Every structure is written in C-alpha cells, then in structure tokens.
Amino acid sequence: MGNQLDGRTIFITGSGGVLGSTYVRRMLNEGAKVVATDLEGARADALVEAHGSNPNFGFYHLDVGDEEAVTGIFQKVMADGWQPNVVLNNAAITGEMLMGAGQPFPDFADTTVNDFERTMRTNLTGAFMIARQMDRDIIGKYPASLINVASMYALNGAHHPIYDGMPFKNFSAYGVSKAGIHGLTVWLAGYWAQRGATVNTISPGAVFNGHSEEFQRRVGELIMQNRMAQPDEIADVMLFLASPQAGHMTGQMVNVDGGFSAW
Template identity: 80%
Template sequence: MTGQLAGRTIFITGSGGVLGSTYVRRMLDQGARVVATDLPGHRAEALQAAHAGNAAFRFYDLDVGDEAQVTEIFKRVLADGWEPNVVLNNAAITGEMLMGAGKPFPDFADTSVADFERTLRTNLTGAFMVARQMDRDIVGRWPATLINVASMYALNGAHHPIYDGMPFKNFSAYGVTKAGIHGLTVWLAGYWAPRGATVNTIAPGAVFNNHSEEFQRRVGELIMMGRMAKPDEIADAMLFLCSAGAGYMTGQLVNVDGGFSAW
C-alpha cells in the first residue's frame, strides 16, 4: 500500500478518544501499520470494532500510569512482530474525563491533590515512562521518532471567562502537565540525537467535540480563524510529523491552533 506513511509502524497511547481515533483512521489510510493502545472500556471496544479485520491494525490494553504495564508493552509488541519506529504520547486525562467519573467540576481552591496527581501521573509521568521504555527497547536499534501531544494551553494561559456558566472548566493540572510535556521533548531531543531519534511536540488547539454553540462562539473569538478545529485538521499536521518529511525536525513545538497562540 502506498501513502504518506507507507513503511511506518506507529504506536499510539490514548487511541480511543476523538483525536486518537482520528489519528488511527488517517494513519491506516496513509499506509501505516498502527499499534493502538488505551484503557479497557467502550472507547477501546469501538476502536477495535472500527478496524476489525485490518491486518495493519493491532490493539493492546494499556494504562500509561501503570509502570508495570508500560515496562512490558514494547516487549509484547516486538514479540508479536511489530517494530514501532514512531511513538505518540497521546494519552491524557482532561477535566471533562474527571467529570465523566461522576465528580462535580471543582474550583481551583477545591481541587483535590488526588485528582491533580492522578492527572500528573497519566499526562506527564505516563509520557515519561513510555519514553523511558522507548529508550530501553527501541532507540538506537533503528531510526525512531517520538511525538508528544501537548495543547494550546501548554505555553498559553487559559481564558477563564469562556468557561463561565459552562458545565466544565479549564483544569489546572491539565495545563501544567501539557507544559511539562514540551520540557520532556526538548530534553530528549538532545539526549537521543546521537542515537538517530527525533522528538517533537504537537500542540492542538480547541477541537470541536459536540460543544455548545455558545462555547464555540466564545472560543472562536480567541482564534484568528474564528472557529474550533475539526479533528482531521489536527491529524493533517500529525501525519506530517510522523512522516519521513519531518526527518530534520527535532525539539520543536508545532502549534496547530488556528492562530490562537499568535495573538
């Protein structure tokens, strides 16, 4: 099969979400072999059902916050005959996910240490553990690429008034961890360069996911292009970063935010 990603084997954490599932679909369409991972549950089941029978797709259960699972994941993948040369640190907890667990959205003063540290464990420590295992099992064996997924809020403060009256807010731990993700990128970029590996960060902007018209309006006023992104528009940039065309890029933060960060 020919395509932008022909010959690439891509390993993705957090594959069942809006962006993760879009990445999987688009990467398969572009000729990649895709090793998808996520927590067990309906998102994982839907992803597996969508690609059942596709020989270029493989799924593994993975909690990136569980050190024992991360330590074994690449060994399992390699033993099954898949050799990832691109790894995406995409798994993340958002405030909306915490609410989905039946919790009310807390004000900052009421944010629990447990919720903050749970987010840190998945979004940042989990990304570190995946990268560490990549160092042990992949880097230096063949040319490799790591892409860390940050956010428009990685290096920009949240605009808190847009959340007034909404059922969700911007969660402090999310922005903190997404800023840390790029710190991991620039550290690893220099560390791995002598071993033929590149590391970059992609910072998606506000992605439409059944948001209300009022929230879309508020966010759109902060964005040069005046609207939220479609998942496929983020995937377009991700496909390039996964491709051979990005081979001379490392240590970079790529904003895909419709101009949000430029204002």
Template identity: 80%
Template sequence: MTDLASRTIFITGSGGVLGSTYVRQMLSAGARVIASDLPGARAEALQDAHAGNDRFRFYELDVSDEAQVSEIFGHILADGWQPNVVVNNAAITGELLMGAGKPFPDFADISVTDWERTMRTNLTAPFMIARQMDRDIVGRWPCTLINVASMYALNGAHHRIYDGMPFKNFAAYGVSKAGIHGLTVWLAGYWAHRGATVNTIAPGAVFNNHSEEFQRRVGELIMLNRMASPDEIAGVMLFLCSPQAGYMTGQMVNVDGGFSAW
C-alpha cells in the same frame, strides 16, 4: 496525502476523539498502527472499526501503570512489530477526571489526589513510555517520538469563557502539557546521536459536541474564528510521523487556528 507506508506507529490513548482520528488517518496513509487504550467501550469501538485490517493491532494499556508500560514494547516486538514512531497521546482532561454529572471544582477545591492522578497520566506516563523506548527501541533503528501537548501548554487559559459552562479549565491539565514539551526538548538532545527525533504537537480547541455558545466564545480567541475538526489536527500529526519531518527535532508545532499568534 502523506505516505506512511514505511511507518509502524504506536499510539497511546487511541480511543478518544483525536486518538481514533489519528488511527483512521494513519491507516488510510498506509501505516501499520499499534493502538492502545484502557479496556472499555472506547477500546471496543476502535477494535470493531478496524477489525480485519492486518495493518492494525490493539493492546490494552494503562499508561499510568509502570509495570504495564515496562512490558508493552516487549509484547509488541514479540508479536513481530517494530514501531519506528511512538505517539504519547493518552491524557486525562478535567472533564474526564470529574466524570459526567459530577460538579467541577473551583481551583481552591481541587484535591491533591486529582492533581496527582492527572500528572501521573499526562506527564509521568509519557516519561515512562519514553524511558521504555530508550531501553527497547532507541538506537536499534531510527525512530520518532511525538508528544501531544495543548494550546494551553505555553499560553494562559481564558477563564471567562468557562463562566456558566458545566466544565472549567483544569490547572493540572495545562501544567502537565507545559511539562511535556520540556520532556521533548530534553529528549531531543539526549537522543540526537542515536538516530531519534522528538517533537511536540499542540492542538488547539477541537470540536466535540460543544454548545454553540462555547464555540462562539472560543472562536473569538482564535484568528480563524472557529474550533478545529479532529481531521485538521490529524493532518499535521501525519506529517510529524512521516519521513518528510526527519530534519525536525525539539520543536513544538501549534495547530490552533492562530490562537497562540495573537
């Protein structure tokens, strides 16, 4: 198991399938974990799961709110925690944006409002988190930023696998995830002389109660012929958070079962 005893990790969007798995595995590896998410059922479940763990801390945070982002590290530092790893994990997917039971639009019907809301959360928010790191953390002690992209960041979506499904691949999601790696490589050079590294993790298709038919269609595009479990993605995330990844910066690590290697 990766040893994260020397790490204090701040992670946005901690209440989702991957986020909650990251938190659980980070705590198991010995890290101090500062979790954040929007208020609601996911945040409450996360806090309940780790109640009483003195290496766990939770803050409500809307990453799309500039005022909240500008204050978050001040709150964390005032409480005596010094994050040396930050994970930009919060994101809006197409399914989340449209909401349960709401019809998923064709590309021609996507509103500018929905496009801009996705970009605000998936790309502008990571920029704001990184900018606040620059103001409050970078240069004060060695630190690491990990941006979370997607298998669709630098690869085109296979639109046919969504035929007849209740959801489709959302253009703004893939575009925003491509942009986040641009942020990674820019920051990697900008922060290199200040003791900070920046990398991107690009998870593949993660199983989250998908239908057997959708699993079959996706599996045909993947060398390993199946979707990933959240724990398989989290294992690589833990390595990127660890001191063992100290000589890596400006890199994208694909954890996609071979999807991007075809």
C-alpha cells in the same frame, strides 16, 4: 507513488478519543501499520470494531500510569511481530474525564491533591515512562521518532471567563502537565540526537467535540480563524510529523490552533 506513511509502524497511546481515533483512521489510510492502545472500555471496543479486521491494525489495553504495564509493552508488541518506529504520547486525562459525567467541577481552591496527581500521573509521568521504555527497547536499535501531544494551553494561560456557566472548566493540572510535555520533548531531543531519533511536540488548539454553540462562539473569539478545529485538521499535521518528511525536525513545538497562540 506510495502513501505518506508507507514503512511506518506507529504506536499510539490514548487511541480511543476524538483525536486518537482520528489518527488511527488516517494513518491506516496512509499506509501505516498502527498499534493502538487505550484503557479497557467502550472507546477501546469501538476501535477494535472499526479496525480489527485490518491486518495492519493491532490493539493492546494499556494504562500509561501503570509502570509495570508500560515496562513490558514494547517487548509484548515486538513479540507479536510489530516494530514501532514512531510513538505518539497521546494519552491524557482532561478535567471532564477526571470528574466523570455529571459530577460538579471543583474550583481551584477545592482541587484535591489526589486529582491533581492523578492527572499528572497519566499526562506527564505516563509520557515519561513511555519515552523511558523507548530508550530501553527502541532507541539506538533503529531510527525512531517520538511525538508528544501537548495543548494550546501548554504555553498559554487559560481564558477562564469562556468557561463561566459551562458544565466544565479548565483544570489546572491539565495545563501544567502539557507544559511539562514540551519540557520532556526538548530534553529528549538533545539526549537522543546522536542515536537516530527525533522528538517533537504537537499542540492542538480547541477541537470540536460536540460543544455548544455558545462555547464555540466564546472560543472562536480567541482564535484568528474564529472557529474550533475539526479532528482531521489536527491529524493532517500529525501525519506530517510521523512521516519521513519530518526527518530534519527535532525539539520543535508545532501549534495547530488556528492562530490562537499567535494573537
């Protein structure tokens, strides 16, 4: 019996974060070829160090907000012998990343248009540009799947009190961009339906990434399972969406949030 992702070549943006790196590891373990991308830096270096010796792993530096770079990315990876048939729009800027370590987090009234638009450029416009390039280079040539990564805050309002006294807050542009991600999904699902392509959204809930016990407690009170997710629990569902078993799913949002969105 083969692995779950045998025959899949999976292209992932934003591969170096806590979820992206988990997807890479799990997909390689399930028999996929993985083409990982991220910005230059320590996260990219760590991915290459971990998987660079695996012949089923390829890495490319990519800023999804750079239109010229996105326009050439699929032709570049195809010229190197990869043929992506699953694409994950995973790259995103969070508020913490935008402000930088140690920088004060602005209140909504002090949010700059530049910071808002930078977030939208990566989280939503970048996802659009990747999808547009799929349309040009992949869709209709062979069966393919696009998985857009949203968030528990895509269709649910943030619970602002849980951030009181924390070094970070929920950033308005993040939720707005993630709501737009699912709008892109349902539009593309219909547009590509007769061209052998599926499009779905996965919406991860709160994922543990070194958070304080107090923050875990506050978030847990909002979740039916009373805890944050482990990265591998999100990856379990991502593996299904990337597999042939999800072939009759399109235009769907799959919440992996411990019951947050159902309460």
